[in-house]
Amino acid sequence: MSSNVPIIILREGTEDIKKREARTQNINAMMAITETVRSTMGPKGMDKMLVDSVGDITITNDGAEILDKLDIENVAANMMVNLAKSVDKEVGDGTTSAVIFCAQLLQNALELIEQEIHPKPITNGFKLASNKTIQIIDEISKKISEDNEELLKGAAITSMNSKDIAAVKEYFAELALKAVRHVAEKNEGPIFDKVSNIKVIKAPGKSLKDSELISGIYIEKEKVNSNMPDVISNAKIAIIRKKLEIVKSEYDSNIMIKSPEKIQQFLDQEKNMLKGYLKYFTDLGVTMIVNNQDISDKFGAMLSKEGIAAIKSLSDDDIKSVINATGGTQIDDLKDLREEHLGFAEKVKFEKIGDDDYTIFSGCKNPKTVAILLKGGLEKILNTAEIALHDVVSVLAKIIDTKTIVAGGGATYIEVAKRLRTYANEISGKEQLAIQAFANALEEIPRTLIANAGLDVIENMTELRAAHKTPEDKWIGIDTIENKIGNNMEKGIIEPAELIKHIVKAGGELANLILRVDRIINAKAAERD
Ligand SMILES: Nc1ncnc2c1ncn2[C@@H]1O[C@H](COP(=O)(O)OP(=O)(O)OP(=O)(O)O)[C@@H](O)[C@H]1O
Ligand SMILES: [Mg+2]
Known part of the structure; x- marks a missing residue:
């Protein structure tokens, strides 16, 4: 978004809504999303039961999963879901925290706007605070x-x-x-x-x-024909991308099927072509075929007679794992298949695990994967x-x-908030208020952990803040399993520093983006324009 007045188009909007209202409407939608995941955060968080349109039920307390399943119309609210997804992609954890932080940031911004502070200094202040937070985390994090x-x-x-x-x-x-x-x-x-x-x-x-x-490596595929061997030792593996069936255009166009003899001729021709395919494999002593295209039943039967096993229609990812592990090369044209293209595994085994069929390659040259x-x-x-x-x-x-970690259970957020408030004092103007608002929003994480554990929020937050006196106190947080305040680093309540950095950075960026939006225009009206 590069223009000064980014426009968000909301489906439910009917007209050009006044600036402040637009902002409030977006922020309220985002707060609503946040409430669906807030109570799941932390060790005492609760599960959510999700029911989809066909009545299937999922019970989970994973923020990413809940947000993924929500059916959301509001664009701003959807951006919140995307925030969670980006955090999931970049660090794999912390989705709920990112959403809670971002929503609180917006809520705090709204309060400043209500005090007639323009969004511009607020977004400036948030940017300063976000950069400072990253710097603080880099300073305090522990190298391991x-x-x-x-x-x-x-x-x-x-x-x-x-x-x-x-x-x-x-x-x-x-x-x-x-x-x-x-x-x-x-x-x-x-x-x-x-x-x-x-x-x-x-x-x-x-x-x-x-x-x-x-x-x-485990590939969720069953063998093409049930008569193929269940186990293959010292497998010579051909990895190919080739439909092993006869497509109509490959027949001689001049076969006119008028008589029984002609039908026989037609069938013989098909058989000969398949035999041709088979020869490429038998000549090289191939015992296992891995194909990401189809293999016809007929050809499957021919393979099984030769004692060759095969799996078909593999995904690109699965093919990649087979290539990586067995050291083979994928070939498109069977004419090009050579000994040096074949992969190797000490054992290939077909096995049912639970309800699913697997092909298991073990004793590979180079198993980069693990299951x-x-x-x-x-x-x-x-x-x-x-x-x-x-x-x-x-x-x-x-x-x-x-190789950097911080302490969890709110410790890092309390410490960063404290240092941000000191930093705010160096900044003049309205930006100072925004930096303070940012610090308060960071504390929403420990506040939520405490609330979800059913503990007294004001009492525990006061105690936590008071405990962070000197830099040595930086890892003092709450343990909501034992309901104790103490040094969480020593207790082993630990998170990657990168996790908190990403939560703060991504949450801050989204909040600023939303704050810059001050118009909502009906989608149809926009089309007409
Ligand atoms: N023993 C503990 N006491 C207090 N807080 C804890 C403890 N163990 C973990 N936490 C805190 O719980 C929070 C993580 O909660 P949770 O995993 O529910 O949410 P998330 O990681 O933000 O999102 P998600 O895992 O859904 O992607 C972190 O802030 C972490 O420090
Ligand atoms: Mg988590």
Whole structure:
């Protein structure tokens, strides 16, 4: 948005609404969104039950998931949902916090606007405060080595404290850390970009504690023909992109099917073409075919007679994992297929896990991926665990990449707010008020944690603020599991510094964007213009 007067077009708007009203309307819509997730935050947060239009029910307390499922009309409110999504994408956790912070920032801005302060100095002040916050976090954050098991596990557990699998958080912290370390060892560059190499496979039955880490890659595909072997040892794998069926245009156009002999001729021709395909594979001793295109039933049957197994219609991501792990090269034209293009795995196995069929490649040359086999009695538990694991591996990867942490449970927000207020005193004019408003909005995070734990907000906030006297007190926060105020860094309530930086930066940017909007125009009217 580069013009001075960005325009937001709201579907429900009927006319050019007065400036202040437009702003208020947007902010109110955003506050409404915030209320849907506010009570889920922190260890004592509550679950939400979502019912979609066909009546399917999801029970979750993951901010990202709830927001993803909301059906929202207001554009500003939708931007709030996108804020959460961006935080999820950039750090993988902290979506609820970002939404709560941004909404509070806007609420505080609205109060300033009601005192006849123009939005311009407010947005300026917010920008100053946001930059200062990043600087403060860089100053206070703790540098750690990537081998620091204890702190990394602390961060993993902190991320799970607010999820329904808290009972197995120690076990999952180890599992997740092992998975992240495996991926870190086998890949180059930032690990955060590689967390998708950690596959989560849900296997109903037993309990979460029976979940395990398995090396090798899991592709959710069954073999093309049930007569193909269940296990292939020392598999020679052809990875191709080629429809293995006969398309009509490939037939001789001059076959006119008039007599039974002609039909036979037609069928023979098809068979010969398929035989031609087959020969490319048998000549090279291929025992496994991986194709991201279709394979006809007929060809599947021919393969199975030769003892060759195959899977078809793989996604690009799955093909990529097979290529990476087995060291093969994907080929489009079978004529080009050579020995050196084949991938290798000590074992390829077809197995049903829960309700799903998997092809498992193990003993690969270069397994860049790893799988977590999640076990659990109920589907809801498995889904919750899967979502929680996504947050955990993201958090761990972020810390290993950036090697900086801060304390959770509101500690960092209280410390930053305190330092921002000191900074505000150096700034003159209306901007000073905006920086103070920014500091107050940061404290909405500890305030919400306390409120959600059913504790007295004023009492605990006063105590927390008073406890932050010297720089040594910077990690004093609240533990809402034990309901105690203390040094959360020592307690192992830990978050990536990057997480809070991103929450503040993204939340601040969105608030400023919304504050600059002062007109709402009906979509139809705008079209006519
Ligand atoms: N033992 C604890 N005591 C107090 N606060 C805690 C504790 N453990 C974690 N927290 C805090 O809980 C907050 C995270 O809550 P939650 O995971 O529900 O929301 P989020 O991370 O902002 O969003 P989401 O996980 O839904 O993407 C963080 O501020 C974290 O410091
Ligand atoms: Mg979280």
